[in-house]
Amino acid sequence: MTGLFRVRLLAALALLGLLAACASTPPPAPPVDHTVTVPKSAGVYKVGSPYQIDNVWYYPREQPDYDETGIASWYGPTFYGKRTANGEIYDGDFLTAAHRTLPMPVNVRVTNLENGKSIIVRVNDRGPYARGRIIDLSRRAAELLDVVKTGTARVRVTYLGRAPLEGGGPVEETPPEIASALPAAPSGKVDSAALSVIPGATVAPPVAAPAAPHPAPIPAEMFADNEPNGNVTTVPVPASTHLYVQVGAFSKLQNAKTLLSRLGGDLRISALQRGAQTLYRVRTRPLATVADADAELARVTGAGANDAQIVVDQ
DSSP, rough: OOHHHHHHHHHHHHHHHHHHHHHHHHHOOOOOOOOOOOOOOOOOOOOOEEEEEEEEOOOOOOTOOOEEEEEEEOGGGGTTOOOOTTSOOOOOOOOOOEEESOSEEEEEEEEOOOOOOEEEEEEEEOOOOOOOOOOEEEHHHHHHTOOTTOOOOEEEEEEEEEEEOOOOOOOOOOOHHTTTOOOOOSSSSSOOOOOOOOOOOOOOOOOOOOOSSSSSSOOOOGGTTSOOOOOOOOOOOSSEEEEEEEEESSHHHHHHHHHHHOOOOSEEEEEEEETEEEEEEEEOOBBSSSSHHHHHHHHHHHTTTTTTTEEEEO
């Protein structure tokens, strides 16, 4: 065997060994793709039908004059990537919020009455479902209002107007079939009265009476920019506010006395002059903390005052 032949034979054997090794070793696995595909938002304008949560009925409706004080909370990662009540995708980095009865999407101004910080958010979801809360903020909105650490805050929520649909232009007028889905709220004087409670069922108040007087009027220029943009405006707020559990408001004193005698406890009648009309509010004494207000709210609702609510007032 010549030297040249021996060299060629060894080279061929080495090549065969390499090919055999390659054949027996599986190729490396491709890298795992951890990218999360978020479905495209498909938000629609909707008022929604009445719905029931924990035996309480809620009645979504047009509320262009909505202006209410109360307690705000916020919701976070559990809902990320899920669809909101109007079909959009919830993202905690967006300036959005959940409300029980406002149409969707609409823009509202939320003012923290504890520090004067005020921003515009987009209502595109339903909630909160905890009693004693009037709005659930996204994480980013809660950060801008300094609500994240405390979890809750005393706020004022004011309706500004319709919001554009996601990825589309401004919303047109409400279709007639949506606008007429529920009867319009009566425009005349309304006198509420305590009704007997139906066993096993409670009803949320169809119209929530805002606390009055309001902490401060919203300057007209704050309505000019009607879209959530992250701009935090500082507005004048009272040096101190109090929490109350308000059970009802009546134009007739006797109706207020009847409700007071039925519920008992630490409730009182507070008169409020609104123009030429006097309202008699049945409410608690001033409460210092949210925990105190929650406890009193639980007491009066347990006694049958299903439309009681926590309000913020001076």
